[in-house]
Amino acid sequence: MTDDRIPPALRTEALEELLVxxxxxxxxxxxxxxxTYENDVGPLNGARVVARAWTDPEFRGWLLRxxxxxxxxxxxxxxxxxxxxxxxxxxxVHHVVVCxxxxxxxxxxxxxxxxxxKDPAYRARVVREPRTVLAEMGLDVPAGRRIEVWxxxxxxxxxxxxxxxxxxxxxxxxxxxxxxxxxxxxxxAEIGPAGAVAx
Amino acid sequence: MDPSDLGGRPGLxxxxxPSRVEPEPPFGRPWEGRAFALTVLTMGRISGRNLxxxxxxLSRLDRAAYFDDGYxxxxxxxxxxxxxxxxxxxxxxxxxxxxxRRGEDVTEPPVPEPARPDYAPTGPGSLRTLDRPPRxxxxxxxxxxxxxxxxxxxxxxxxxxxxxxxxxxxAVRPPHVLPDTHAVFAGxxxxxxxxxxxxxxxxxxPGAEEATVHADLFEIHLEPR
Numbered sequence: 001m002t003d004d005r006i007p008p009a010l011r012t013e014a015l016e017e018l019l020v021x022x023x024x025x026x027x028x029x030x031x032x033x034x035x036t037y038e039n040d041v042g043p044l045n046g047a048r049v050v051a052r053a054w055t056d057p058e059f060r061g062w063l064l065r066x067x068x069x070x071x072x073x074x075x076x077x078x079x080x081x082x083x084x085x086x087x088x089x090x091x092x093v094h095h096v097v098v099c100x101x102x103x104x105x106x107x108x109x110x111x112x113x114x115x116x117x118k119d120p121a122y123r124a125r126v127v128r129e130p131r132t133v134l135a136e137m138g139l140d141v142p143a144g145r146r147i148e149v150w151x152x153x154x155x156x157x158x159x160x161x162x163x164x165x166x167x168x169x170x171x172x173x174x175x176x177x178x179x180x181x182x183x184x185x186x187x188x189a190e191i192g193p194a195g196a197v198a199x
Numbered sequence: 200m201d202p203s204d205l206g207g208r209p210g211l212x213x214x215x216x217p218s219r220v221e222p223e224p225p226f227g228r229p230w231e232g233r234a235f236a237l238t239v240l241t242m243g244r245i246s247g248r249n250l251x252x253x254x255x256x257l258s259r260l261d262r263a264a265y266f267d268d269g270y271x272x273x274x275x276x277x278x279x280x281x282x283x284x285x286x287x288x289x290x291x292x293x294x295x296x297x298x299x300r301r302g303e304d305v306t307e308p309p310v311p312e313p314a315r316p317d318y319a320p321t322g323p324g325s326l327r328t329l330d331r332p333p334r335x336x337x338x339x340x341x342x343x344x345x346x347x348x349x350x351x352x353x354x355x356x357x358x359x360x361x362x363x364x365x366x367x368x369x370a371v372r373p374p375h376v377l378p379d380t381h382a383v384f385a386g387x388x389x390x391x392x393x394x395x396x397x398x399x400x401x402x403x404x405p406g407a408e409e410a411t412v413h414a415d416l417f418e419i420h421l422e423p424r
Contacts, residue, residue: 008268012237016237082325101356120211127206128402128407137216148410155324
């Protein structure tokens with residue numbers, strides 16, 4: 001019965017209370033955990049990786065050859081990033097990442113996944129009709145560009161390296177990092193020309 | 200039916216355009232952050248950081264427990280399932296406590312005798328090393344098994360839409376622990392992992408949208424063709 005259903009917020013409180021009573025969790029440790037993922041881990045890390053790859057050809061080559069080591073050199077390591085593979089977007093091929101079985105996602109570089117990535121419709125459909133799904137998400141992949149989908153079905157985690165937008169030749173690494181979006185690093189968006197982004 | 204195995208499942212409607220939700224904070228509501236932390240700490244303290252056991256718990260939820268309260272709702276339910284499996288909580292304990300918190304007069308079940316799995320990982324995380332070489336290499340034609348190849352209980356960690364399908368190995372990844380046994384605390388049995396490419400027509404039939412789908416598959420789930 002719907003009126004008998006316990007809302008998740010109340011279930012969470014009940015579970016937390018039970019585990020604290022048994023000494024199995026410490027609320028202060030939980031607070032620290034939540035704060036870390038709210039403040040310190042997020043797509044900003046991935047944006048730094050991308051900006052470095054755009055400005056340093058040697059780093060870019062390393063990143064594409066050994067994503068784990070190149071990313072670790074910038075200080076981004078941890079759970080859900082044990083083995084990283086970076087996929088380069090080009091004019092010929094467009095990569096898009098999903099996890100059909102859960103919502104596996106490269107936490108150290110992108111943080112926790114956004115709702116569209118966890119959405120059952122995305123997980124079900126992007127392996128079957130990626131071009132249609134990307135169009136629904138606002139990205140029209142040109143007809144001549146091949147689509148490659150990557151289902152994160154084991155412990156490998158993927159990051160896509162977006163194409164550097166036009167009009168960014170003189171920009172610093174920090175300015176470039178500010179242009180990079182989470183969605184472009186999963187492959188459901190591209191990064192528009194500089195200047196068009198802010199609007 | 201495993202509610203978590205969603206690849207190719209019809210009838211789920213339109214996707215969520217990112218522009219409607221971005222920029223999005225990690226936790227939309229405070230309880231989601233608490234559920235996240237509780238689950239991660241539950242896995243770390245109680246199951247020895249066995250992420251495969253957590254994913255297996257997710258796949259054993261019923262449809263409502265999996266879908267109705269979203270991502271962190273299913274995390275919460277899977278954490279509770281793991282805790283009742285190992286008798287750290289009695290079945291119904293969370294429900295009873297929640298009802299008492301909202302003023303209902305219910306009796307809580309007695310605290311059970313814990314029956315935690317006898318388990319310790321051989322190393323951190325999921326990656327391991329193996330002395331034997333990988334069975335397949337880039338370019339090798341393979342087919343995915345349709346059934347779980349090992350005895351015992353536990354999951355068959357292959358997305359349903361790939362079972363029985365023909366593909367080509369494109370990369371060999373570092374060995375990982377095998378979820379089929381690891382998820383039920385029956386050993387790590389590390390496996391080489393192969394990234395396999397599948398043509399969309401092989402997966403969905405001749406009318407499929409043109410694309411290549413890659414998945415990371417454990418060596419034991421592949422056979423040569």
